[in-house]
Amino acid sequence: MPTFTISVIPGDGIGLEVVPAATRCLERVASRHGIGLVFNEHPWGSEHYLATGRMMPTDALDTLAASDAVMLGAVGHPDIPDTETLWGLLIPIRRGFQQYINLRPVRTLPGVRGPLANDAPIDFLIVRENNEGEYSEIGGRLYRGSPDEIASQLAVFTRRGVERVTRFAARLAHARTGVLTSATKSNGIIHTMPFWDEIVTELAADEDVQVDSVLIDALAARMVLKPESLDVVVASNLFGDILSDLGSALTGSIGVAPSANLNPERNFPSLFEPVHGSAPDIAGRGIANPVGQIWSGVMMLEHLGASEAASDLMRAVEEVLSAGLATPDLGGSTTTAEFTDAVLDAI
Known part of the structure; x- marks a missing residue:
């Protein structure tokens, strides 16, 4: 045994x-x-x-x-x-x-009603990068309590970090529908997010999956309007955290989310x-x-x-x-x- x-x-x-x-x-x-x-x-x-x-x-x-x-x-x-x-x-x-890897399934469970009017079943996976990105410890605060107080925090994206989370997500996508949705914000975050996009595109090609790169705000809206259109979502630490909480709310309660x-x-x-x-x-x-x-x-x-x-x-x-x-x-x-x-x- x-x-x-x-x-x-x-x-x-x-x-x-x-x-x-x-x-x-x-x-x-x-x-x-x-x-x-x-x-x-x-x-x-x-x-x-x-x-x-x-x-x-x-x-x-x-x-x-x-x-x-x-x-x-x-x-x-x-x-x-x-x-x-x-x-x-x-x-x-x-x-x-x-x-x-932070893996978070978002799935409609039997007997559980979500808040959406659309009854189409929801079943997708969020693959969140779990060790770097926006949740770094690099930064600090100066002049605390004064009118000139400053707070800064550095978002850290490494090639190794983005590659390994993308590879994991792409292999999941390859075994499912073959489509990998990537959460990005490269129109507003001009260094880290284009870097993320480039690596996701490279790795997805290696794993023979199609990439659907979607700006995070549009992706949040899509999760509400057409959640059934999603299958495997790969996201940075912060984006994945927020999207997965939204996903659990859509399926009925954060209390059911693993x-x-x-x-x-x-x-x-x-x-x-x-x-x-x-x-x-x-x-x-x-x-x-x-x-x-x-x-x-x-x-x-x-x-x-x-x-x-x-x-x-x-x-x-x-x-x-x-x-x-x-x-x-x-x-x-x-x-x-x-x-x-x-x-x-x-x-």
């Missing part, structure tokens, strides 16, 4: 509720498929920060490196700046483990997390939607090579949604525990 060791970081807020829901479902489906899952939980996050001044221990990456994958709930606390919570935990893991932070070479463990945040406004009320966390677990199983177990878990989630069970973010009254129990029964 194959056995995988999973590092679990529930984190903050509703992460403490949806992560146990997902691990229960993962254990159930893994058992049915003869797969062993060993979950090692790490109590890192905002409470750890309030107690120690750090979101996670200094040797956290060494601890996580021994696992086959990492599952994260959410980070964020009303009393701690986001710059501390995000840059103190998630980003060091993404960069330390070279998780340069993501995978991948190191495709598998030199380091990959990390799987829902797109949503810690949602302190509903934390502790037992109404958080566990679908995003469970679906992230499905992506983790796929990454680990357990494709049949992954398919069964996703089928169980879709069966429960089709039956009309929905948490409040989807317009229902089902609790986190009730939805999880239904998925367990469906498995």
Whole structure:
């Protein structure tokens, strides 16, 4: 029986509720498929920060490196700046483990109504560059608090970084419709975005896919007006972040959206997390939607090579949604525990 060791970081807020829901479902489906899952939980996050001044221990990456994958709930606390919570935990893991691909499926789920009048099914992938771009640490602030205060931040695009995210996205596109949509803004950002466009065009030709280069503002509009026209979208760190949140809203709720932070070479463990945040406004009320966390677990199983177990878990989630069970973010009254129990029964 194959056995995988999973590092679990529930984190903050509703992460403490949806992560146990997902691990229960993962254990159930893994058992049915003869797969062993060993979950090692790490109590890192905002409470750890309030107690120690750090979101996670200094040797956290060494601890996580021994696992086959990492599952994260959410980070964020009303009393701690986001710059501390995000840059103190998630980003060091993404960069330390070279998780340069952020893969975010955007798909209509059965029983879930989105806000669009168009009923055409939505099913596309956003491949977000995850290690550089607009989210660099290069920059600073001068003359704080004065009328002459200055803030600057450098967007860093390397040929290696753009090539590897494009190659990953192009290979996905080649296996699907053969069309790769590239998010750009080369009419207004005159250095980095033309650089991005040139490399995407070069790599797409190598992978035998057609490139549809679309300005980010037009692409956002197209996602709303004709989301069914998209298949695989490749985007920079910032553009991919924004587009994927928009995509989850179009399919019904950010609570259902999963993501995978991948190191495709598998030199380091990959990390799987829902797109949503810690949602302190509903934390502790037992109404958080566990679908995003469970679906992230499905992506983790796929990454680990357990494709049949992954398919069964996703089928169980879709069966429960089709039956009309929905948490409040989807317009229902089902609790986190009730939805999880239904998925367990469906498995």
